[in-house]
Amino acid sequence: MKKILFLLFVFVLLTGILGMANLFAKGQQEEETPSKLVYMTPSWGAPSEELLAKFKKETGITVEVSTLSASDLKNKVMTAAAGKVNPADIIFVGISHLGVFGSAGILRPLDNLVSDEVFGKLYGRDSFKIEGKTYCVPLYQQMVMIDYDKKKLGEIGLTGADIKTWNDFENAALKVKKQGILEYPLAFAVRHWSWYLIALSTGSNLFDSNMNPTFGDPNSPGYKAYERLINWYREGLISPERLTSPNPHPQFWAGQAVFHQAWQGSLAISNNPKKSKVAPNADYLLLPEQHYTWGLPAGLAVSTYTKYPKASLKFINFMVSEDAQNFMYTTNGMFPALKSLFRKLGAEGKIEGYKVMAEQAKYVKTLPYSTPWFAEFETELKNGLVRVARKEQTVAEAIKALVEYQQKLKKEYE
Amino acid sequence: MKKSLSSWLDNKEHLAFTIIIPTVLLLIAFAYYPAIQSLRFSFLKYNIKRLSHVRFYGLKNYLHVLQDPVFLSSVLRVTYFMIVATTTVLLIALGIALVLNQKFPGRSVLRAMIIIPWAIPPVVNGQLWKWIFNGDYGALNGLLFQLGIIHQYQFWLKQPFIALNFAIFIFVWRYTPFISILFLGVLQSIPEQLYEAAMVDGAGVLMRFYHVTLASLRRIGGIAVILTLIASFSVFDGIYALTGFDEATKTPMIYNYEVTFDMGRFGKGSAMAYLVGIFLMALTFVYIRMSFRKDAR
Amino acid sequence: MKKNTGFRIFLFILVFLILFWSIAPPIWIVISSISTRAELYSKPPHWIPHNPTLQAYVNVLVKGEGFRGGGGVSAARLFRKGILNSIIISVTTTILVMSFAPLLGYAFSRLRFKGHEFFFYLIIAIIALPGWPVLIGLFSEFSTLGLLDTKIGLILLSFTFRLPFETWFMKGYFEAIPYEVEDAARIDGCTYVQALFKVSLQMVMPGLIAVSIISFLSTWNMFAAPLVLTYTLKSKPLTVTMTEFIGQYFVNWDLMSAATVIAIIPPVAIVIFFQKYIIRGLSAGAIK
Known part of the structure; x- marks a missing residue:
C-alpha cells in the first residue's frame, strides 16, 4: 500500500519535468x-x-x-x-x-x-x-517645457514676460521664498532632466558631433547649468524631498511651487480644477535665454x-x-x-x-537617446548630481568623473 | 509485482536511495548547475546590450569589480552595516528575552506580539518605514515634533549617513524577534537550581547574571552573531524598497542587482556575485559547523 | 526570586516599551490606511482618525486611481492577481516541502547507507550557496527551460532552497524520538515505510508543522528571485506586484498603507495563530 506513496513523489518529479517539456513545446506552436x-x-x-x-x-x-x-x-x-x-x-x-x-x-x-x-x-x-x-x-x-503659476508670480509683482534670463527666473523664485509665499518655489529636481533643461536653453549642446562631452570646461554653458541647479538646491529653492523622490508634478499641482518643469500638454492637467489646485492660473513659460529644449x-x-x-x-x-x-x-x-x-x-x-x-x-534639440550608452551615462549623471547635492563631491569633481565615465562607456560600445 | 516492490523497498539502502536520488537531482538542477553557470559567466565579457560581442574575458571582470570605486565603497558601507546591526540586534534581543523570561500576566500574548515584525515580508517592511520616515507627513516627524525634539520636519532620507542608519534600523527591527526567540529558548531551559546553587555560593544579582545567565547563552550567542552577520550582509529587499539604488545605502547586494539586471552587465555582475558570495559562504560554513558541533555533543 | 514593587514597575515599563517597539509601526500603517487623505496629510499627524474610511481599500482592490496618481483599474488588477499568485506559490511549495522533508529527515536519521555523509553534506551545502550567483545562473537556465515567468518555476526554486533547511531540521526531530518505538513496530511485522507512517510520523508531527509554516512564510516573503524571474501578471507574486503598484502611486500614502496592510495580514495572522510552532521551528536550526 504505502509504496504507492513512495512512488508518488517520484511521479511528482516526473510530472514536473514533463510539465516543463510541455511548456517548452507550447512555445513552439503555430499561432493564429x-x-x-x-x-x-x-x-x-x-x-x-x-x-x-x-x-x-x-x-x-x-x-x-x-x-x-x-x-x-x-x-x-x-x-x-x-x-x-x-x-x-x-x-x-x-x-x-x-x-x-x-x-x-x-x-x-x-x-x-x-x-x-x-x-x-x-x-x-x-x-x-x-x-x-x-x-x-x-x-x-x-517637448519639455516650463509652466508657472501666474497668480503666485503676480504676488511679487511679476508676469511671465519679465522672465527673460535664468537670473530673472532665479531672482523671482528667491523673492517668492523670502516673502514666505512658498517654502520651495521650484518644482524641479536634482536630476538629469532639470540639468538638460537649463543647459540646452543656455546654448549648450552637451555633446559635439562626435559624441564627446562639451560640458567639461568650467566656462561652458553646460558646466554652469550644473552649478546653477546645485545652487538652487543649496539655497532651498528645490525641496530636499526632490533628492529621493524626484517627481515634481504633484508639488506644483498642490499649489506648492511657482515654476514647474513640465511638458507640452501639461496645462491640460495643471488647469484642470479636478486635478490641480493651480487651475486656472497655470501658463507656459518660453524657456529663458536661448530657449532651447528637447523632446x-x-x-x-x-x-x-x-x-x-x-x-x-x-x-x-x-x-x-x-x-x-x-x-x-x-x-x-x-x-x-x-x-x-x-x-x-x-x-x-x-x-x-x-x-x-x-x-x-x-527651439528643439535632440539628445543621443538612441545610443546604447546613454542610459548608463544618465545613471551616473544622476548619481553625481545627488552626490554633489549631498556635498560628497564638488561640482568640478563630479563633472570630471562624468566626462571620464562617458568616454569609457562610449569606447566600450564602439 | 506489488509485493516484490514493497519488499525491495524494505531495505535500508534501497529505501534511502529512492528518497534521496530525486532530491539530489533537483538540487543539482536548480542550485548547483546555475551556480556553475554563473561562474562561467564571470569569465566572459557578457553585456546583454551587446549579445553579439560575448567573448572570453579571463579575470578582467574580477579586476574591474575590485577597481570599481562604487563597489569598494559599498563594501565599506556594508561592513559598517554589519557591525552596527549585529551589535544592536544582539543587545535588544537579549533585553527582550530577559524580560520575557520573567513571569508576568500576559506574557504569552507579548511573546506572540514580538514576533510580528519578523512576520512582515522584508520588502513590505521597507515600504512601511518609508512612509513613517517621510519628510512631509511621516509619523516619525510628527512624533518627534510633538515631543519637542525637533522644531521643523526633517527630510531624513536625504542625508546619506542618516539614510544608512535608518536602513540598519529597519533591518534590526525586523530581525531582532528571531534572535530573541533563540535566546528565550535557552533561558527557559536553564534549571532554577543553577541560580539557587549560585545564590548559596553567595553570588549577587550581577554575578548570577554573569555566571549563570550569560554563560548559558554563550554558545547560542555565537550562533546568533554569525546568523545576524549573514542576514545583515545579505539585506536586499528592505533597502530596495526604502531607498532603491540610492548611493547612500548601496550595499554590495544592491549594487550587484543594479550592475547585472539594471545595466545588463552579466559578466561583471557574476564576478561580483562570486566575490561577495565567497565571503558569505565562509560565514555560512562557520554557522553550519557551530550547529553541528552541538549536534554531536 | 523575590520581586519588590520597584522591580514590578520597572518590568511593566519594559514590557510596555517592547510592545510599543513591536507593534506601533504596523498599527500606524493600519491607521493610515483608514484615514482620509486630508487627515493623513496633516501636520502633526492625527494619531486617531476622526473620519475613518475604507476608501483606500476600495481603491487598491477595485478602482485604482487615475493618471499620475496611479494606473487605474489595471493597477488594481495587478494587485489582486499578485495576492492570488502568492497564495498558489506558497501553498504548493508548502505541500511539496511537507511531503519531502519528513522522508529525507527519516532517511538521514534512521537509515544507514553508503554515502550517507556525502549526500547529507551535498544537500546541506546548499544553505551556504549565496543568492546572486545562483540567481544569475538560474535566470539563463530558466530561459532555456521555458520556466521564466511561470509559477512552476518559482515553486521549484523556492522548494529547492527550502529543502536543505527542512531536511536538516526534520533529521533533528527524528533523532529526538527513541529508536525503540520503531523497533517495536518492526517486530510487529511492519516494513520501514509502514513504521515511518504508522509510528514515527505522528511523533514528529509538531516539528513537521513548524517546518511547514516557516516554509510558507519564507515563500510568501520571497522578493529578489521573483523580481528577476517574472514579468507578467500570470506569475508575479504579491511582494513584486506591491512594489510595482506602489512605484506608480508616487504620493498617495493612503493607498500605499492599504496595500501594505493587505500584504502583511496573512503572515501576521499565521504567526499569531501558530506562535508555538514557529518558536519551535525558529529554534530548530540553532538549538535542539
Whole structure:
C-alpha cells in the first residue's frame, strides 16, 4: 500500500519535468489570432477601459494592460531581453529607453511591418530610428517645457514676460521664498532632466558631433547649468524631498511651487480644477535665454519574442487612432502624435497655451537617446548630481568623473 | 509485482536511495548547475546590450569589480552595516528575552506580539518605514515634533549617513524577534537550581547574571552573531524598497542587482556575485559547523 | 526570586516599551490606511482618525486611481492577481516541502547507507550557496527551460532552497524520538515505510508543522528571485506586484498603507495563530 506513496513523489518529479517539456513545446506552436495580448506601460500610456472594450468589440482581442513605474518597466524589459522571453506583446518605449531596448534586441524593426502611410500620419518617426531602422510607432510628442503659476508670480509683482534670463527666473523664485509665499518655489529636481533643461536653453549642446562631452570646461554653458541647479538646491529653492523622490508634478499641482518643469500638454492637467489646485492660473513659460529644449516622446513597439506581431500591430494602430489619441490628450495631457488630431485640436482652440507652445517648438534639440550608452551615462549623471547635492563631491569633481565615465562607456560600445 | 516492490523497498539502502536520488537531482538542477553557470559567466565579457560581442574575458571582470570605486565603497558601507546591526540586534534581543523570561500576566500574548515584525515580508517592511520616515507627513516627524525634539520636519532620507542608519534600523527591527526567540529558548531551559546553587555560593544579582545567565547563552550567542552577520550582509529587499539604488545605502547586494539586471552587465555582475558570495559562504560554513558541533555533543 | 514593587514597575515599563517597539509601526500603517487623505496629510499627524474610511481599500482592490496618481483599474488588477499568485506559490511549495522533508529527515536519521555523509553534506551545502550567483545562473537556465515567468518555476526554486533547511531540521526531530518505538513496530511485522507512517510520523508531527509554516512564510516573503524571474501578471507574486503598484502611486500614502496592510495580514495572522510552532521551528536550526 504505502509504496504507492513512495512512488508518488517520484511521479511528482516526473510530472514536473514533463510539465516543463510541455511548456517548452507550447512555445513552439503555430499561432493564429490570439484571444489576449499584454501591453506593458507606465500609467500614463494606458488606454481607458472603454477604449479597451471598443478594441475588443472590433477585433475580439482582450488587451491586458500591465502598468508599472517607468524604472520597473525598464528593468522588466531588460531582464526579459536577456532571458530571450516575452515581457509583453506590446511595449511602451519612452525615448530615454530606446537605446537600451534597441541594443538589447527586444524591439522588432517596424519598417516592413508598418506602412509609410501610417507613419506619414504621425509626428516623430525619426526620433525612433536607430541606424536607419524604425523601432516604434510614435504615441505622443512631448517637448519639455516650463509652466508657472501666474497668480503666485503676480504676488511679487511679476508676469511671465519679465522672465527673460535664468537670473530673472532665479531672482523671482528667491523673492517668492523670502516673502514666505512658498517654502520651495521650484518644482524641479536634482536630476538629469532639470540639468538638460537649463543647459540646452543656455546654448549648450552637451555633446559635439562626435559624441564627446562639451560640458567639461568650467566656462561652458553646460558646466554652469550644473552649478546653477546645485545652487538652487543649496539655497532651498528645490525641496530636499526632490533628492529621493524626484517627481515634481504633484508639488506644483498642490499649489506648492511657482515654476514647474513640465511638458507640452501639461496645462491640460495643471488647469484642470479636478486635478490641480493651480487651475486656472497655470501658463507656459518660453524657456529663458536661448530657449532651447528637447523632446521626450514615446512610442509603441512590438516585442521580438511575441507570437502575435500582427495582432500587436492592430492594437498599436488602434492606439494612434483619433479616439485613443484624443483620450491620451484630454486625460493625461499627452500631446497627440496624430497630425490630423493635432490640427483639429488647434483649429478648435482646444490646445491651451498654443502660442507659447508653437514658439517653443522652434527651439528643439535632440539628445543621443538612441545610443546604447546613454542610459548608463544618465545613471551616473544622476548619481553625481545627488552626490554633489549631498556635498560628497564638488561640482568640478563630479563633472570630471562624468566626462571620464562617458568616454569609457562610449569606447566600450564602439 | 506489488509485493516484490514493497519488499525491495524494505531495505535500508534501497529505501534511502529512492528518497534521496530525486532530491539530489533537483538540487543539482536548480542550485548547483546555475551556480556553475554563473561562474562561467564571470569569465566572459557578457553585456546583454551587446549579445553579439560575448567573448572570453579571463579575470578582467574580477579586476574591474575590485577597481570599481562604487563597489569598494559599498563594501565599506556594508561592513559598517554589519557591525552596527549585529551589535544592536544582539543587545535588544537579549533585553527582550530577559524580560520575557520573567513571569508576568500576559506574557504569552507579548511573546506572540514580538514576533510580528519578523512576520512582515522584508520588502513590505521597507515600504512601511518609508512612509513613517517621510519628510512631509511621516509619523516619525510628527512624533518627534510633538515631543519637542525637533522644531521643523526633517527630510531624513536625504542625508546619506542618516539614510544608512535608518536602513540598519529597519533591518534590526525586523530581525531582532528571531534572535530573541533563540535566546528565550535557552533561558527557559536553564534549571532554577543553577541560580539557587549560585545564590548559596553567595553570588549577587550581577554575578548570577554573569555566571549563570550569560554563560548559558554563550554558545547560542555565537550562533546568533554569525546568523545576524549573514542576514545583515545579505539585506536586499528592505533597502530596495526604502531607498532603491540610492548611493547612500548601496550595499554590495544592491549594487550587484543594479550592475547585472539594471545595466545588463552579466559578466561583471557574476564576478561580483562570486566575490561577495565567497565571503558569505565562509560565514555560512562557520554557522553550519557551530550547529553541528552541538549536534554531536 | 523575590520581586519588590520597584522591580514590578520597572518590568511593566519594559514590557510596555517592547510592545510599543513591536507593534506601533504596523498599527500606524493600519491607521493610515483608514484615514482620509486630508487627515493623513496633516501636520502633526492625527494619531486617531476622526473620519475613518475604507476608501483606500476600495481603491487598491477595485478602482485604482487615475493618471499620475496611479494606473487605474489595471493597477488594481495587478494587485489582486499578485495576492492570488502568492497564495498558489506558497501553498504548493508548502505541500511539496511537507511531503519531502519528513522522508529525507527519516532517511538521514534512521537509515544507514553508503554515502550517507556525502549526500547529507551535498544537500546541506546548499544553505551556504549565496543568492546572486545562483540567481544569475538560474535566470539563463530558466530561459532555456521555458520556466521564466511561470509559477512552476518559482515553486521549484523556492522548494529547492527550502529543502536543505527542512531536511536538516526534520533529521533533528527524528533523532529526538527513541529508536525503540520503531523497533517495536518492526517486530510487529511492519516494513520501514509502514513504521515511518504508522509510528514515527505522528511523533514528529509538531516539528513537521513548524517546518511547514516557516516554509510558507519564507515563500510568501520571497522578493529578489521573483523580481528577476517574472514579468507578467500570470506569475508575479504579491511582494513584486506591491512594489510595482506602489512605484506608480508616487504620493498617495493612503493607498500605499492599504496595500501594505493587505500584504502583511496573512503572515501576521499565521504567526499569531501558530506562535508555538514557529518558536519551535525558529529554534530548530540553532538549538535542539
